[in-house]
Amino acid sequence: MQSLWWQIFDVLGTVAFALSGVLVAISRRMDIFGVFVLSAATAVGGGIIRDIILGEIPPSAFRTSMYFWLIISTLCLASISVRYINSGKWQHMMRYSIHFYLICDAVGLGSFTVTGTLLGCYLYPQYWTLAITLGVLTAVGGGVIRDVLAGRIPGVFKKDIYATASLSGAVVLYLLFISLEMSLNAAAVIGFIFTVAIRLVAVFFHLNLPRVKRKRREQFF
Structure with missing residues (x-):
């Protein structure tokens, strides 16, 4: 898919997830190889799962060097910042990390909710479940791999x-782009903003999905 917006969100998501992987790896005191692996897994893990489902072999992450250089650049900038910022400033920054x-x-x-959903809409617009599933898997797959490795x-x-949040954004994007025939640019931006807004509101207000709890403490499954 060669849409400009798809490429923009693909790069944005790769850099953002690569950086989140770097931060987790550093917090776990991994060596430089561990930092790279965690960063790469977070950045392209979801996309690899998406491409395997679509039968795109090898996955796009291995067909171009762009992802590798994005990950390496992000890793280097983050590592240099950690290494050379003086301890006082770093401790201050860590409070906000x-x-x-x-x-x-x-x-x-x-970003990855948008790219996964748009790819599904582009290849198989008649299968709404596939488009939405691809959006969610692309978005959360890398984070799941990152957390497991950490x-x-x-x-x-x-x-x-x-x-x-990803599921909601994917549904909104599909409805706008396919059902309401909104332009790709507008639907992609709205889907992105919707997903990010739900996620940040949930974090800020500590919102969680309901959990299954035992009625009495002595009861077990």
Whole structure:
């Protein structure tokens, strides 16, 4: 798919997720190879899953060097910042790093929701379930891989509204682009803003999906 907006959101999502992977790897005190692996897995993991489902072999992440250089550039800039910023400034920045991480993660979530959904709409517009599923998998797949490699329970399964934000954005994008025949540019931007807004509102107000709880403490499944 050669749409300019698809390419913009693809690059934006790759950089945002690569940076979130770098931040998690640094917080886990990984070596430089570990930082690269976590950054790359976060940035292109969801896209690889998407392409495998569509039968695109090899996946687009391996057919061009663009993703590799985006990841390397992001990793180098982040690592240099960590290495050479003096300790006083770094400690001050770390107080706000969680907010920076959440913003990067939200931007990556919105960007890849758009790219995955648009690809499904472009290839198989008649299959709404496929388009929406591709949007969600592209958006959350890399984050799940990142958390598993970092030894964490994936956040998509236990906190905040994450996959639900992607799902909502994918549905809105599909309805606008396919059902209402809105222009690709407008539908893509609205879908992106909708996804990011839901994610950040959920984080700010600590919103979560309901959980299954036992009625009495002594009851077990």
